[in-house]
Amino acid sequence: MKSQWKKYKQNKLAQGIFLLIYIGITSLSLFMAQRSVTAFLLLLSSLLLLYFTNFKNLTKWLIAGIVLVFLLPFTASNGDAYQSYMEVATLVGIYISMALGLNIVVGMTGLLDLGFIAFFAVGAYTYGIFATAQAANFMPFGSFPLSGESFWIFILIGCFVAAIFGLLLGIPVLRVKGDYLAIVTLGFGEIIRIIFNNLDRPLNITNGAMGIASVTPPRLFGIDFLYPSQFYYIVLVILLFTIFTVRRFEHSKIGRSWKAVRENEIAAQAMGVPLVRTKLMAFAIGASFSGMMGVVFAAKQAFVDPTSFTLLESITILVMVILGGMGSVPGVILGAAVMTILNLQVLTEVTNWLNQLNSTGVFSIPDALSPSKMQRLIFGLLLILFALYRPKGLLPAKNHVYNEKELQEGCTKDNGDNLKSIPEHSQIEKAQEV
Structure with a gap:
C-alpha cells in the first residue's frame, strides 16, 4: 500500500x-x-x-x-441557496485576508496581538461614515453620502488609514513583549471599540451604539453591488492581492527580518536588523489588509456598529492563525476557511437537523445545547486537541532546506574559477598579503 x-x-x-x-x-x-x-x-x-x-x-x-x-x-x-453559498464564500475570503494580516504580526514577527479587529473596524467606519449622511455632521464642505463609485478609492483609503493606526499601535509597544504586549494590544482594541461606541457626542461622528445604517453600495459601470454573489468577486480580487503580497514579503529581506525578530530579538539586532522599523512595518502591513476588508464589510452589510468588533472577534482570528499554523500562509488560509465554514454552515446545518429530529419526536435535546450555541465550546475543544496532537497547526510553516555539501562544492568551484581568471602576479600579491 x-x-x-x-x-x-x-x-x-x-x-x-x-x-x-x-x-x-x-x-x-x-x-x-x-x-x-x-x-x-x-x-x-x-x-x-x-x-x-x-x-x-x-x-x-x-x-x-x-x-x-x-x-x-x-x-x-x-x-x-446560491446567495447563501456566496455569502459563506465571501465571508471566508474576508476572514482569510484578516488572518493573513494577523499572521504577519503573530506568526512571522512573533508579536502577540489581541486587538487586531480594531483595524477592521477602522476600515469599516472609514467608508461607513463618508458613504452615509453621517459625515455631514462634522464636514464643513462636500455633499454626503458619497456616490458608490467612491468605494473603489476607499479600499485604498481604508488600507492607508488602517496602516496609520497600525503604526500608532506599534510605537508605544516597541519596548514590551510577551504577555505585556498582549495586554497592551487588547487594550488598544477595546479603546477603539469604545471610542466608536461613544463618538456620538458632543459631535455625532459614528452615531454611537446605534450604528451607521444605509451605507451606499459600491457601483461600477452603473451597476450597484447589492448581492453576496457580486461582493464575492471583489473579495476574491483583494484576497489574491493579499496572498501575493504576503508571499512576496515572506521570502524578501523584510520577511527574513520578521522571522529573525521572532526567533531572537537580541540576535537579530546584533546581525543588523533594525527592530523598530521591522516591528512597525509588521504592524502597518498586517493592519492594511484588515482595513481593506473592513471597507468591503461595511459596504456588504450596509450597516456598521461597534458590536461587530469585539474582543471575541480578535480571538477568533487569532484561533484561525494558530489552528492553521503560525507563520504558514497555506496553513492560515486553511485554518480561516475551516473556522469560518464550521461557524457559518456546518454547525448551523447540524443544529437545523437536530431541531428537525426534535420536532418529529425522535429525541429531545435542550435548546441551550444546540451546536450553534455551543460553538465556542467546540472551538475550544478543537484547540485543545490540536495543541495536544498537532501543536504546529494543520499545515505547519516550512523553511527552505539547503544541501550543505552542494553549497560547499559550489563555493569551492566558484573560488577555483575566480582564481583561474586572476592573473598569476595578482595571485602572488594576494599570497604575500596573506
Missing part, C-alpha cells in the same frame, strides 16, 4: 486525472443538489487536494482560479 502511495505521489498524470474526476463529480453534485452543503464543502476541498499535488505553482494557480472564478459560482447558481 505504501509503495502504491509513493508511486501516486510521484505520478503527476495520475494526480491530474484524480483531481479532474473529483472536481467534476463534486461540481455536478452541487449543480444537481443545490441545497447540499456537503457538495459545496467537497468542491471547496478540491483546493486542498490541489495544494498537495506536485504541479508547478503556476498550474495550481490556474486550476484554483478556474474553480473559484467559474466552477463554484456557476454550479451554485442553479437554485435558491
Whole structure:
C-alpha cells in the first residue's frame, strides 16, 4: 500500500486525472443538489487536494482560479441557496485576508496581538461614515453620502488609514513583549471599540451604539453591488492581492527580518536588523489588509456598529492563525476557511437537523445545547486537541532546506574559477598579503 502511495505521489498524470474526476463529480453534485452543503464543502476541498499535488505553482494557480472564478459560482447558481453559498464564500475570503494580516504580526514577527479587529473596524467606519449622511455632521464642505463609485478609492483609503493606526499601535509597544504586549494590544482594541461606541457626542461622528445604517453600495459601470454573489468577486480580487503580497514579503529581506525578530530579538539586532522599523512595518502591513476588508464589510452589510468588533472577534482570528499554523500562509488560509465554514454552515446545518429530529419526536435535546450555541465550546475543544496532537497547526510553516555539501562544492568551484581568471602576479600579491 505504501509503495502504491509513493508511486501516486510521484505520478503527476495520475494526480491530474484524480483531481479532474473529483472536481467534476463534486461540481455536478452541487449543480444537481443545490441545497447540499456537503457538495459545496467537497468542491471547496478540491483546493486542498490541489495544494498537495506536485504541479508547478503556476498550474495550481490556474486550476484554483478556474474553480473559484467559474466552477463554484456557476454550479451554485442553479437554485435558491446560491446567495447563501456566496455569502459563506465571501465571508471566508474576508476572514482569510484578516488572518493573513494577523499572521504577519503573530506568526512571522512573533508579536502577540489581541486587538487586531480594531483595524477592521477602522476600515469599516472609514467608508461607513463618508458613504452615509453621517459625515455631514462634522464636514464643513462636500455633499454626503458619497456616490458608490467612491468605494473603489476607499479600499485604498481604508488600507492607508488602517496602516496609520497600525503604526500608532506599534510605537508605544516597541519596548514590551510577551504577555505585556498582549495586554497592551487588547487594550488598544477595546479603546477603539469604545471610542466608536461613544463618538456620538458632543459631535455625532459614528452615531454611537446605534450604528451607521444605509451605507451606499459600491457601483461600477452603473451597476450597484447589492448581492453576496457580486461582493464575492471583489473579495476574491483583494484576497489574491493579499496572498501575493504576503508571499512576496515572506521570502524578501523584510520577511527574513520578521522571522529573525521572532526567533531572537537580541540576535537579530546584533546581525543588523533594525527592530523598530521591522516591528512597525509588521504592524502597518498586517493592519492594511484588515482595513481593506473592513471597507468591503461595511459596504456588504450596509450597516456598521461597534458590536461587530469585539474582543471575541480578535480571538477568533487569532484561533484561525494558530489552528492553521503560525507563520504558514497555506496553513492560515486553511485554518480561516475551516473556522469560518464550521461557524457559518456546518454547525448551523447540524443544529437545523437536530431541531428537525426534535420536532418529529425522535429525541429531545435542550435548546441551550444546540451546536450553534455551543460553538465556542467546540472551538475550544478543537484547540485543545490540536495543541495536544498537532501543536504546529494543520499545515505547519516550512523553511527552505539547503544541501550543505552542494553549497560547499559550489563555493569551492566558484573560488577555483575566480582564481583561474586572476592573473598569476595578482595571485602572488594576494599570497604575500596573506
